[in-house]
Amino acid sequence: MDILLLILSLVCLLVGLAGSVLPLPGPPLSFVGLIVLHYSKFAHFSENTFIAFGLATLAVTVLDYYVPIWGTKKFGGTKAGVRGSTAGMLIGLFTGPWGIFIGAFLGALLGEMIWGDRPNALKAAIGSFAGFAAGIAMKLTLCLFMLYYAAREIFSYFQ
Numbered sequence: 001m002d003i004l005l006l007i008l009s010l011v012c013l014l015v016g017l018a019g020s021v022l023p024l025p026g027p028p029l030s031f032v033g034l035i036v037l038h039y040s041k042f043a044h045f046s047e048n049t050f051i052a053f054g055l056a057t058l059a060v061t062v063l064d065y066y067v068p069i070w071g072t073k074k075f076g077g078t079k080a081g082v083r084g085s086t087a088g089m090l091i092g093l094f095t096g097p098w099g100i101f102i103g104a105f106l107g108a109l110l111g112e113m114i115w116g117d118r119p120n121a122l123k124a125a126i127g128s129f130a131g132f133a134a135g136i137a138m139k140l141t142l143c144l145f146m147l148y149y150a151a152r153e154i155f156s157y158f159q
Helices: 002-018 026-038 047-074 079-092 097-117 118-157
Strands: none
Touching: 002 026, 002 118, 026 047, 026 118, 047 079, 047 118, 079 097, 079 118, 097 118
16 A cells, blocks of 8 residues: 555656646645655655645645736736737647747737737736746746655655
8 A cells, every 4th residue: 555655646746746837736736745655654744844835835826826927917918918828838838848938928929919018018928928937936846845855755764
């Protein structure tokens, strides 16, 4: 049973890490991975660790929705830029490793040029991309910390 929990935990942690860049719930999946690992014999996390990672997961998940909107609005964008950025990111998923980033930028630019504020389209696209990149950086950092804590516990069990 412990081996199954270990495998499930590692799958959640790694899919959560991928979800930092892909449109998946990365930090919540990684947090579930920590919880599952805790119930195996391979790791034991303190209550404070769970509280800290739980609050960080909640904060990053909420901020991930607001940071791109904030970035777009801060740079003069409209909802069209945010929607275009999201659509471009989803289309970019199928075009290669850099497609998600290029798609987010081009989607925001096209969204602003077609339905939004044309004179500020480039500026809004930059803001949308900056917010998108900041959201990815937050999620990636948190997921890497959780993966580090899990790996540290697993390796200390085998030593």
